[in-house]
Amino acid sequence: MRRAAAAALAACLVACLPAPPPAPPQVPLGLPPLAAPADNPPGAEKAALGRKLFFDRRLSANGTMSCAMCHVPEQGFTSNELATALGVEGRSLRRNAPTVLNAAYHPVLFHDGREHALELQVWGPLLAANEMANPSVGHVVARIRALPDYAGLFERAFGGRPAGVETIGQAIASYERTLLSGGSRFDRWRYGGEADALDATEQEGYRLFVGKARCASCHPVGERAALFSDFRFHNTGVGWRRVYGASERVRVELAPGVFTEVERRMLESVFEPPIPDLGRFEITLDPADRWAYKTPMLRDVALTAPYMHDGSIATLEEVVAFYDRGGVDNPGKSPLLAPLGLTAGEKAALVAFLRSLTGGNVAALAKQAREPGASGE
Amino acid sequence: MKRHLAVPLSAFAIAVAAALAAAPATADETCNSPYITSLIKGQEDYVHVWTLGVEGVGDGSDKLVTVGANPKAKDYGKVVHTLSVGGRGEAHHMGFTDDRRYLWAGRLDDSKIFVFDLADPAKPKLVKTISDLPKKTGYVGPHTFYAMPGRMLVQALSNTKDHGGVTGMAVYNNKGDFVAKYDMPIGEMAGVKGDGYGYDIGINPAKNALLTSSFTGWNNYMMDLGKLVKDGEAMKRFGNTVVLWDLKSMKPQKIFAVPGSPLEIRWSLNPADNWAVVATALTSKIWLIKPDAKGEWQAREVATIGDPAKIPLPVDISITADGKGLWVNTFMDGMTRYFDLSNPEAPKETYAKQTGKQVNMVSQSWDGKRVYITSSLLANWDKRGEDNEQFLALYAWDGKGLKEQWRIDFTKEKLGRAHHMKFTVKPAAAGQKG
Numbered sequence: 001m002r003r004a005a006a007a008a009l010a011a012c013l014v015a016c017l018p019a020p021p022p023a024p025p026q027v028p029l030g031l032p033p034l035a036a037p038a039d040n041p042p043g044a045e046k047a048a049l050g051r052k053l054f055f056d057r058r059l060s061a062n063g064t065m066s067c068a069m070c071h072v073p074e075q076g077f078t079s080n081e082l083a084t085a086l087g088v089e090g091r092s093l094r095r096n097a098p099t100v101l102n103a104a105y106h107p108v109l110f111h112d113g114r115e116h117a118l119e120l121q122v123w124g125p126l127l128a129a130n131e132m133a134n135p136s137v138g139h140v141v142a143r144i145r146a147l148p149d150y151a152g153l154f155e156r157a158f159g160g161r162p163a164g165v166e167t168i169g170q171a172i173a174s175y176e177r178t179l180l181s182g183g184s185r186f187d188r189w190r191y192g193g194e195a196d197a198l199d200a201t202e203q204e205g206y207r208l209f210v211g212k213a214r215c216a217s218c219h220p221v222g223e224r225a226a227l228f229s230d231f232r233f234h235n236t237g238v239g240w241r242r243v244y245g246a247s248e249r250v251r252v253e254l255a256p257g258v259f260t261e262v263e264r265r266m267l268e269s270v271f272e273p274p275i276p277d278l279g280r281f282e283i284t285l286d287p288a289d290r291w292a293y294k295t296p297m298l299r300d301v302a303l304t305a306p307y308m309h310d311g312s313i314a315t316l317e318e319v320v321a322f323y324d325r326g327g328v329d330n331p332g333k334s335p336l337l338a339p340l341g342l343t344a345g346e347k348a349a350l351v352a353f354l355r356s357l358t359g360g361n362v363a364a365l366a367k368q369a370r371e372p373g374a375s376g377e
Numbered sequence: 378m379k380r381h382l383a384v385p386l387s388a389f390a391i392a393v394a395a396a397l398a399a400a401p402a403t404a405d406e407t408c409n410s411p412y413i414t415s416l417i418k419g420q421e422d423y424v425h426v427w428t429l430g431v432e433g434v435g436d437g438s439d440k441l442v443t444v445g446a447n448p449k450a451k452d453y454g455k456v457v458h459t460l461s462v463g464g465r466g467e468a469h470h471m472g473f474t475d476d477r478r479y480l481w482a483g484r485l486d487d488s489k490i491f492v493f494d495l496a497d498p499a500k501p502k503l504v505k506t507i508s509d510l511p512k513k514t515g516y517v518g519p520h521t522f523y524a525m526p527g528r529m530l531v532q533a534l535s536n537t538k539d540h541g542g543v544t545g546m547a548v549y550n551n552k553g554d555f556v557a558k559y560d561m562p563i564g565e566m567a568g569v570k571g572d573g574y575g576y577d578i579g580i581n582p583a584k585n586a587l588l589t590s591s592f593t594g595w596n597n598y599m600m601d602l603g604k605l606v607k608d609g610e611a612m613k614r615f616g617n618t619v620v621l622w623d624l625k626s627m628k629p630q631k632i633f634a635v636p637g638s639p640l641e642i643r644w645s646l647n648p649a650d651n652w653a654v655v656a657t658a659l660t661s662k663i664w665l666i667k668p669d670a671k672g673e674w675q676a677r678e679v680a681t682i683g684d685p686a687k688i689p690l691p692v693d694i695s696i697t698a699d700g701k702g703l704w705v706n707t708f709m710d711g712m713t714r715y716f717d718l719s720n721p722e723a724p725k726e727t728y729a730k731q732t733g734k735q736v737n738m739v740s741q742s743w744d745g746k747r748v749y750i751t752s753s754l755l756a757n758w759d760k761r762g763e764d765n766e767q768f769l770a771l772y773a774w775d776g777k778g779l780k781e782q783w784r785i786d787f788t789k790e791k792l793g794r795a796h797h798m799k800f801t802v803k804p805a806a807a808g809q810k811g
Contacts, residue, residue: 057511057537062464062487064517064595072539081541082596083608089465089486090599090757252688253612254659255636260686262606270760271603306610314609370538
């Protein structure tokens, strides 16, 4: 009897103790440890459910858009085919779709940093009238609850909790936290002890990156890991230029190698005028933040063209040339930007280095994204 | 993913032969599938206009608008019927079934296909909505509806994976059941790489030849045109090819480099001819597709439309029944142009008139005496402000000039954006007109 009571007590103690925190997910070489929120620990079922939601076009108002339509796995989880994104019915967005790869590390989200957690960020595109255009949170919840292929999935992934405002965000965030890209050739060279993982040009590019070219001022590289972003907001002049420095004529490629020019004024009077965009200022209302945007991470940068917050620069070569010129002068320009005086060889080395930042697992992540079960269609 | 379902298209060949034997003429209002029966060579009674809903205009929904077209009728030039299908999904093109009883109408955004019964053409009825194109094929944007015997060949514009331009064709039976899909080619054939894009379909049964052209994906056709022109990356994503397919096997035979987004394909309707023309939207050219002296199909540029540097944007074209003339609408300048096609190797513009501030579709009657014009290209490509005229207009053509007969203001009538047109006749008269 006493023995049985002791056993019961032991069982109770085990059962009543708080569960040990799940082990942090393994991260690829070159990435720092990743901590998930205490109320949304990692879970395979949650991530699988999140993937299904991420690819489900039924989650937009008219069934045409999913998260993945702008964050295309085969295009670096962004869109290589658009400078700025489109939403439901082709409604215009003013900014370039950022990659979802390693988004889990961003302390604040969106180019202007207006959101603070992946779990919350999800609802921005779902509800924005020019993105997925759902009329309300309740509408999304009700739609998912009514879809037969979601029956029981939330309950199984969330310990009995159904689809709701929290669990939908948690599921998609859980999937996004699996999209960790690392183990690039740079990582193997810098953190993996493989001295020949980068060639001489790429190594020279790295030295320039942290040295003469001063890229690491905003895209820092740590001793044990690198995220290549200070996650702060800087005015490089790209946003200012759209307002004050746009050229009067637009060069248009009609077919490969066939160009013409049209007047910008005509385009913007007959068609949609530019959408105002003041960057971080729209969140802080601090004039110092006008046309300032969050520093992007540079991992997988070779896969995520076009560049800058508005997709206005097509190639890495042009990006390097832009910074070599010191950005675009304007009253609020970051003091970190100044002409660099790089030689042609140095600029080429920088580009070569940037191309070495493609994650060793990124192709696998894209492939996994398309495995069966992703889409509701 | 290339998944060719086994389709007995060879059966088409038999049916094709039967259809040809029964129908010596090969087209209706000059731009239909050659497999369509009950051709109208005389006076049409109705024009059906597939109309895009506009937020704040009427009920805001896409609708089929039926307009009286017979000058002897009381309803001549009047809207006689409207049928809203609900919501806005980028209504675009339509096509009759081979028996001409049903009209299929597609939406490029939500990929729905609406099937209207035209038993009473004055009052079309919606009898089926097909919603499974994306699920069955991975394609979105059903554009061209091209009748085949007992079936409908549907050319899509985009796909569910990335909303880019890689797409394909789907076959449905006349009941609306999915039968098969055919991806547009992306490999290289004789030195020309396929872009995988799609737009129009044109079949010449006698030559066992199916031609397809190439436009762009959802990302671009749904984007504001001004934004698109300024987006260098997006402008790189237009089709630059025409593909010749073996009709019986539905396999691509040759890819032609036709840069600048070749759109509408028109085979000459003259039985003695063996050529087709296609106009390129961005580069403003007419291309001729015709066998060379060795019998090898070739494509070559034969004419320029307007000033290509100004991007006039040639959109719809309409070939005359004898294959001697071609109407070309250019969207940006609102011009309706007539090209003399007597020598298809060297078409010449012989007439032009501005018919609107923006014009897209042009459909002529079989006898060439009546030319209908509509205004809307795509919801987000149409102009804004005062230039955003939305209309259906009828012009009379006497070989020398276009004279406006009537014009219906689709905004004033709270209808929407007027796009594709199809003609019908009252049932009692159909036999006489065929």
